[in-house]
Amino acid sequence: MDEVKGYIEANKDRFINELFELLRIPSISAQSEHKPDMQRCAEWLAAALMKAGADRADVMPTEGNPVVYAEKIIDPRAKTVLVYGHYDVMPVDPRAEWRTEPFEPVIKDGRIWGRGADDDKGQLWMHAKAFEAMCATGTLPCNVKFMLEGEEEIGSASLYKFCEQNRKLLRSDIILVSDTSMLSLQTPSITCGLRGLTYMQVTVKGPDKDLHSGLFGGAVANPANVLARMIARLVDENGRIAIPGFYDDVRELTPAERKAFNKAPFKLADYKRSLAIGDVEGESGYTTLERTGVRPSLDVNGIWGGYTSEGTKTVIPSKASAKISMRLVPNQDYRKIARLFTAYFRSIAPKSVKVEVEALHGGMPYVAPTDMPAYRAAEKAIAATFGKKPLPFYSGGSIPVISGFEKILGIKSLLIGFGLSEDAIHSPNESFGLEQFYRGLETIPLFYEYFAKEQ
Amino acid sequence: MDEVKGYIEANKDRFINELFELLRIPSISAQSEHKPDMQRCAEWLAAALMKAGADRADVMPTEGNPVVYAEKIIDPRAKTVLVYGHYDVMPVDPRAEWRTEPFEPVIKDGRIWGRGADDDKGQLWMHAKAFEAMCATGTLPCNVKFMLEGEEEIGSASLYKFCEQNRKLLRSDIILVSDTSMLSLQTPSITCGLRGLTYMQVTVKGPDKDLHSGLFGGAVANPANVLARMIARLVDENGRIAIPGFYDDVRELTPAERKAFNKAPFKLADYKRSLAIGDVEGESGYTTLERTGVRPSLDVNGIWGGYTSEGTKTVIPSKASAKISMRLVPNQDYRKIARLFTAYFRSIAPKSVKVEVEALHGGMPYVAPTDMPAYRAAEKAIAATFGKKPLPFYSGGSIPVISGFEKILGIKSLLIGFGLSEDAIHSPNESFGLEQFYRGLETIPLFYEYFAKEQ
Numbered sequence: 001m002d003e004v005k006g007y008i009e010a011n012k013d014r015f016i017n018e019l020f021e022l023l024r025i026p027s028i029s030a031q032s033e034h035k036p037d038m039q040r041c042a043e044w045l046a047a048a049l050m051k052a053g054a055d056r057a058d059v060m061p062t063e064g065n066p067v068v069y070a071e072k073i074i075d076p077r078a079k080t081v082l083v084y085g086h087y088d089v090m091p092v093d094p095r096a097e098w099r100t101e102p103f104e105p106v107i108k109d110g111r112i113w114g115r116g117a118d119d120d121k122g123q124l125w126m127h128a129k130a131f132e133a134m135c136a137t138g139t140l141p142c143n144v145k146f147m148l149e150g151e152e153e154i155g156s157a158s159l160y161k162f163c164e165q166n167r168k169l170l171r172s173d174i175i176l177v178s179d180t181s182m183l184s185l186q187t188p189s190i191t192c193g194l195r196g197l198t199y200m201q202v203t204v205k206g207p208d209k210d211l212h213s214g215l216f217g218g219a220v221a222n223p224a225n226v227l228a229r230m231i232a233r234l235v236d237e238n239g240r241i242a243i244p245g246f247y248d249d250v251r252e253l254t255p256a257e258r259k260a261f262n263k264a265p266f267k268l269a270d271y272k273r274s275l276a277i278g279d280v281e282g283e284s285g286y287t288t289l290e291r292t293g294v295r296p297s298l299d300v301n302g303i304w305g306g307y308t309s310e311g312t313k314t315v316i317p318s319k320a321s322a323k324i325s326m327r328l329v330p331n332q333d334y335r336k337i338a339r340l341f342t343a344y345f346r347s348i349a350p351k352s353v354k355v356e357v358e359a360l361h362g363g364m365p366y367v368a369p370t371d372m373p374a375y376r377a378a379e380k381a382i383a384a385t386f387g388k389k390p391l392p393f394y395s396g397g398s399i400p401v402i403s404g405f406e407k408i409l410g411i412k413s414l415l416i417g418f419g420l421s422e423d424a425i426h427s428p429n430e431s432f433g434l435e436q437f438y439r440g441l442e443t444i445p446l447f448y449e450y451f452a453k454e455q
Numbered sequence: 456m457d458e459v460k461g462y463i464e465a466n467k468d469r470f471i472n473e474l475f476e477l478l479r480i481p482s483i484s485a486q487s488e489h490k491p492d493m494q495r496c497a498e499w500l501a502a503a504l505m506k507a508g509a510d511r512a513d514v515m516p517t518e519g520n521p522v523v524y525a526e527k528i529i530d531p532r533a534k535t536v537l538v539y540g541h542y543d544v545m546p547v548d549p550r551a552e553w554r555t556e557p558f559e560p561v562i563k564d565g566r567i568w569g570r571g572a573d574d575d576k577g578q579l580w581m582h583a584k585a586f587e588a589m590c591a592t593g594t595l596p597c598n599v600k601f602m603l604e605g606e607e608e609i610g611s612a613s614l615y616k617f618c619e620q621n622r623k624l625l626r627s628d629i630i631l632v633s634d635t636s637m638l639s640l641q642t643p644s645i646t647c648g649l650r651g652l653t654y655m656q657v658t659v660k661g662p663d664k665d666l667h668s669g670l671f672g673g674a675v676a677n678p679a680n681v682l683a684r685m686i687a688r689l690v691d692e693n694g695r696i697a698i699p700g701f702y703d704d705v706r707e708l709t710p711a712e713r714k715a716f717n718k719a720p721f722k723l724a725d726y727k728r729s730l731a732i733g734d735v736e737g738e739s740g741y742t743t744l745e746r747t748g749v750r751p752s753l754d755v756n757g758i759w760g761g762y763t764s765e766g767t768k769t770v771i772p773s774k775a776s777a778k779i780s781m782r783l784v785p786n787q788d789y790r791k792i793a794r795l796f797t798a799y800f801r802s803i804a805p806k807s808v809k810v811e812v813e814a815l816h817g818g819m820p821y822v823a824p825t826d827m828p829a830y831r832a833a834e835k836a837i838a839a840t841f842g843k844k845p846l847p848f849y850s851g852g853s854i855p856v857i858s859g860f861e862k863i864l865g866i867k868s869l870l871i872g873f874g875l876s877e878d879a880i881h882s883p884n885e886s887f888g889l890e891q892f893y894r895g896l897e898t899i900p901l902f903y904e905y906f907a908k909e910q
Binding site for chain 1: 545549610636661665668671672682684737746759765769782805807883
């Protein structure tokens with residue numbers, strides 16, 4: 001391992017410079033104008049993995065954005081690790097709130113600032129460079145496969161089909177994923193649970209054109225008012241989601257499980273201070289950790305309608321829309337939730353309007369076992385580099401495709417992410433600490449070493 | 456009068472061409488980028504009034520957009536008519552819904568299409584050209600003053616001060632305003648009531664940055680959800696505004712007044728069909744005519760927050776905002792309503808968020824007497840040109856400055872508008888029928904003739 005450490009030390013500046021090249025590609029999957037950037041990003045990654053030591057590295061087309069597949073087979077009898085990551089990033093708006101250019105990364109205060117710095121370019125790059133270090137020093141103890149997709153932020157639609165069509169190619173013992181966060185550098189953790197996701201878009205339509213609010217106000221249903229009223233009816237006064245049947249498949253934790261779960265270090269005052277909020281808010285009867293970790297939630301991710309520029313305009317907008325997503329927990333099915341949402345939303349619409357409801361994407365919740373060899377190997381590797389055994393942690397986030405891997409490929413995933421909540425992924429001013437990057441880079445080869453030896 | 460008619464007939468094409476020049480100036484008062492267009496529009500109008508026959512026509516600066524003042528004094532002992540109008544127009548968004556360029560007027564299907572075609576450039580132009588026709592034919596029977604402002608669509612803030620500072624200059628017997636609509640060309644009407652207006656902007660602020668809805672969803676109050684909930688609480692299930700004290704000063708109509716009021720021709724089925732809505736919606740116990748004419752209302756004119764572009768983004772927005780306006784009826788005071796709204800909105804905010812509430816503009820409701828000389832003159836003039844005596848009508852719209860005129864100048868206003876609801880003022884594809892324009896042009900000189908003779 002000293003050899004690998006030495007290689008990393010000697011090359012770390014180059015690793016960062018290369019990551020900057022990757023971060024400069026504005027590979028926003030949600031916006032079709034960035035389609036050429038997706039292809040460019042995939043090609044850049046395939047070339048980089050070849051250079052890092054892969055036997056092959058291909059940009060494999062799908063119906064959507066391409067998948068980068070690379071592999072190095074050292075011995076057909078050796079264990080095989082399939083590294084999953086995604087090269088697409090979130091949109092950058094609200095653009096005005098960025099303090100630096102989102103696609104011109106800079107280092108400041110010991111952190112890399114830019115869209116994708118953590119999620120997921122920074123994290124996948126640790127794997128690419130750990131792989132390079134092991135190849136270069138002749139210490140790679142497992143076969144390695146890379147599968148990097150370009151649609152994670154929009155639902156991974158093409159990757160499901162890719163997995164179905166490439167079962168043999170993707171055969172492996174574990175899927176290794178760094179697309180999550182740790183509790184803190186002082187409290188390392190491994191993500192054992194992910195929430196599922198159902199993402200909807202709704203539009204409330206009233207009159208066939210914007211109307212003068214003086215001439216018509218009071219007599220014609222205003223779609224923006226109606227939408228607000230309907231959104232208000234999605235969650236009740238106890239913070240419970242009011243959609244009939246929504247909780248039917250939610251697995252309730254046992255008292256013992258709840259007790260164990262709430263042992264994770266958490267200070268409400270710090271939490272509120274870090275977000276600058278006066279109070280938390282959520283489902284009655286549950287702690288903040290439970291509300292984000294093991295309970296479902298419903299959020300308006302965007303809302304718009306009518307006149308939103310400077311000054312005043314006295315209109316009744318002809319329509320108003322919202323993007324609304326729900327985080328799901330075992331054993332909720334995102335497709336069933338989409339159906340329940342649609343039926344309920346339609347049922348609460350007054351006769352005075354028409355509603356359109358569309359499911360944009362979704363994914364199942366996932367629970368990773370803590371008694372598998374890969375988990376034990378990760379536990380040892382993190383303990384070695386962080387000086388502390390990691391806690392198992394339930395994250396509120398979703399990586400919808402993870403449950404898909406298990407279903408299609410029959411392979412479990414190990415979620416060792418090196419993110420931190422302060423990285424502000426999906427927000428303006430995303431960043432990734434250099435220390436996080438180097439700790440990850442150091443941990444990954446150890447994981448391979450321990451995993452190769454695990455029974 | 457035949458002389459005037461002949462002059463109009465001989466010059467009508469030129470009148471339209473000149474109006475097109477006026478319509479091409481994008482004088483949107485709500486958007487500061489159009490500041491230079493306001494000045495240009497005022498200068499264009501002053502020059503046009505001079506050419507039409509005024510003794511003087513000045514662009515008079517204010518703290519905001521200039522007021523165009525013009526006059527022709529034929530005899531100090533004659534009656535004086537003060538024509539009020541506004542040269543500013545509404546913003547054009549949603550821009551994509553315009554079938555023609557908003558500031559490149561065209562004639563199609565017997566109508567002039569473009570922003571301001573009716574409101575209020577088309578209507579004020581009838582007055583300018585009727586004035587020209589009377590001057591040119593030596594038939595002007597009254598002194599005429601013009602006062603054209605550039606801030607009507609944003610609350611007329613500067614005009615109040617202008618009136619206070621120019622009481623003597625503005626001395627007159629009646630203020631003549633064409634900035635309203637008729638019931639139809641078959642059912643001519645004179646507007647006797649205008650609703651008042653209180654226009655607010657609210658922002659709900661949560662965390663200090665957008666958050667990942669997976670990592671925080673369920674535990675942190677989402678400002679967009681909270682805003683929807685708060686808006687839902689502004690109007691109750693009976694369509695009554697839930698702000699405490701809101702109805703305290705509303706003058707309830709007597710049963711006899713209600714009966715008379717509901718005599719105006721109105722077909723619910725036609726109304727619904729013309730707006731393409733499945734049903735009307737409003738305060739329980741009142742008819743549609745009452746809901747827009749003599750009852751107050753509350754509308755969300757715009758709402759925005761979070762991710763509103765293509766695709767999905769899983770964020771909890773750090774803030775969400777709405778523009779909310781209320782139409783007021785006698786004897787509500789817009790300033791008191793702004794205070795009541797602010798207090799109530801703050802009172803219903805949960806501890807988990809901060810709210811900002813701002814009053815953008817407002818104006819008092821107005822009722823015009825039907826027994827004044829100017830009303831009688833207008834009744835006769837309209838009866839002559841429309842072949843039918845006009846109905847007194849209560850409009851739901853607001854011209855906040857009208858009640859200001861009475862208060863500051865002590866002069867009543869007469870609201871003879873030649874608009875129609877199909878003109879879609881404030882909406883995309885605003886238009887003004889050529890027949891409306893010519894009927895107005897014909898009616899105005901008759902009004903002057905009758906008014907000069909009225910005791």
